[in-house]
Amino acid sequence: MNREVVIKTDKLTKKFGDFIAASEITFEVFKGEIFGFLGANGAGKTTAMKMLIGISKPSYGKAQIAGFDVYKQTEQIKKNIGYMSQKFSLYEDLTIKENINLFGGIYGLSGKQIETKSNELIIKLNLYKEADKLVGSLPLGWKQKLAFSIAILHEPKIVFLDEPTGGVDPITRRQFWDMIYEAAHNGITVFVTTHYMDEAEYCDRVSIMVDGVIKALDSPAELKKQFNAISMDDVFLRLARGAQRGD
Amino acid sequence: MKAVELENIVKTYPTKKTTVTAVNDVSFSVEEGELFGLIGPDGAGKTSIFRILTTLLLADKGEAKVLGYNVVKDYKAIRDIVGYMPGRFSLYQDLTVEENLEFFATIFNTTIQENYNLVADIYKQLEPFKTRRAGKLSGGMKQKLALSCALIHKPKILFLDEPTTGVDPVSRREFWEMLKRLKAQGITILVSTPYMDEAKLCDRIALMQDGKIMTIDTPGNIVRQFGRNLFSVHSENMFTLLNDLRAFPQTESCFAFGENHHLTLTEESMAELEEYLLVRGHKNAAINKIEPGIEDCFMQLMKSPSQPFPNEMAF
Known part of the structure; x- marks a missing residue:
């Protein structure tokens, strides 16, 4: 089977002076895949992710995101990806509808498209009563589900999630993963970082970065076999224990 | 004497439109020498409880004591005997590692030398960077410095508010090993965490959600009650x-x-x-x-009908 490659990097590297934050990272991610991007604090995950989403210029190496070059086509990259992190997601002092309109507009959807999408989303998340309420008044779990839905509003090829489930209760965390599964099922590639090792098990494949280098990349089952480990937590500890740097 | 006692503590925060009840009639006690965990997601009320016990916040209702001292009347006595590590990094970013530690020692009328043995285990890892400004430290090192500063006056009780949030699994495991060693030295520890897998490392835990304690027991007993x-x-x-x-x-x-x-x-x-x-x-x-594990129990308890907002959302 020939799977469509949506992220392709070749020796992608970022240096800050003498410090090599990300060193010759080479990997591919396929369409509709849930790809877990793991690593200890300071391993270089954020640096690598910034290069992939087109907001940090690599020192050298190549990368294509949704078919666009990370040096020359950063604007096209931004139009074809969604992004959500625990720290930045939605505007708390705008209502749910206003947030949808704002982000729909930023992603270049037409007024009509935004209206259709907005209605769909409100029905899907069961937010009729809350649609005109400020996002700041919603419980954290709802905010995060809404943020994810808005990050994929423009049907991007890839959605980048930077520790999306921090701080939420275990049921909401699982509902969030239900949404991730569904998005992947609909062909959106999900690129996700997390500190919850059980979440690493939900990924089709995971990479583990240690000190700027990708030390392992495979399906969770293969990694466990390879490291003779009982869980992903175990795999992670074996790989990251030897790390030299903190963040 | 109990190390910590809370009786019917209520804390609300008024907002423009509504009043948020952060802590809703919470009562529990912690024994001396215990490693006690408050386990729950953001908004469970963990930080409010810590701030009430460390005399930084007044409860609306109820009574709380720390080693027999009342949190309202005897706040000065409490401040001398507790160490507090807040969830947000709160050291002086523009002081060096050593200056921060010295500063906290000085306000408690002690010196680094006097209580060095208590922090040695943790501080040793920071010593190579002792002239670095705190703001320039890595996340893991900030966490170690914050713990050292909370310990330098040899507190009887340590309050640690989400010390491992956002920290990778390796550093989290190291941190819990440090806590075990501190407990062995007789320090009572109250720690909060959103990570359910850390619950089993505590002597007793309270599972919290929306300002309420859903259950409180040893991890083993909670699992047996599934x-x-x-x-x-x-x-x-x-x-x-x-x-x-x-x-x-x-x-x-x-x-x-x-x-x-x-x-x-x-x-x-x-x-x-x-x-x-x-x-x-x-x-x-x-x-x-x-x-079952603690996380299974937590979800089982959350599904009980007393939940204030609907957990099941249609996708």
């Missing part, structure tokens, strides 16, 4: 398996749990379940009875 059989289910297509299991008529709850799904049933008809899965194309589905 009260139903739990099964792990695995097959080749985990996504369709999850949906199929949820649609099974006898399913009570089904959640993704790492490499398996965890399932409870209203009626245990295993042959019927196996048949049901086979018909839906799950060949070689593995169903095993397993011991």
Whole structure:
């Protein structure tokens, strides 16, 4: 089977002076895949992710995101990806509808498209009563589900999630993963970082970065076999224990 | 004497439109020398409880004591005997590592030398960077410095508010090893965490949600009170398996749990379940009875009808 490659990097590297934050990272991610991007604090995950989403210029190496070059086509990259992190997601002092309109507009959807999408989303998340309420008044779990839905509003090829489930209760965390599964099922590639090792098990494949280098990349089952480990937590500890740097 | 006692503590925060009840009639006590965990997500009320106990916040109602001292009347005495590590990094960013530690020692009328043995284990790892400004430290090192500063006056009780949030699994494990060593020296520790896997490292835990304690006991007893059989289910297509299991008529709850799904049933008809899965194309589905963990218990308790907002949202 020939799977469509949506992220392709070749020796992608970022240096800050003498410090090599990300060193010759080479990997591919396929369409509709849930790809877990793991690593200890300071391993270089954020640096690598910034290069992939087109907001940090690599020192050298190549990368294509949704078919666009990370040096020359950063604007096209931004139009074809969604992004959500625990720290930045939605505007708390705008209502749910206003947030949808704002982000729909930023992603270049037409007024009509935004209206259709907005209605769909409100029905899907069961937010009729809350649609005109400020996002700041919603419980954290709802905010995060809404943020994810808005990050994929423009049907991007890839959605980048930077520790999306921090701080939420275990049921909401699982509902969030239900949404991730569904998005992947609909062909959106999900690129996700997390500190919850059980979440690493939900990924089709995971990479583990240690000190700027990708030390392992495979399906969770293969990694466990390879490291003779009982869980992903175990795999992670074996790989990251030897790390030299903190963040 | 109890190390910590709370009786019917209520704390509300008025906002423009409504009043948020952060701590809703919470009572519990902690024994001296205990390692006690407050486990729950953001908004559970953990930080408010810590701030009330460390005399930084007044409760609306109820009474709280720390080593017999009242948090309102005897706040000065309490401040001398507790160490507090807030959830947000609160050291002086423009002081060096050593200056921060010296500063905290000085306000408590002591010196680094006097209590060095207490922090040595942790501070040793920071010493190579002692002239670096705190603001320039890595996340893991900031956490170690914050703990050193909370310990330097030899407190009787340590309050640690989410010390491992956002910290990778390796550093989290190291941090808990440090806590075990501090406990061995007789320090009472109250620690909060959103990570359920850390709960089992505590002597006793309170599982919290929306300002209330859902249960409070040893991790072992909480697991024993789960009260139903739990099964792990695995097959080749985990996504369709999850949906199929949820649609099974006898399913009570089904959640993704790492490499398996965890399932409870209203009626245990295993042959019927196996048949049901086979018909839906799950060949070689593995169903095993397993011991529940704290996270299973937490979710079970959350699903009880007292929940203030709906947990099940339609997707």
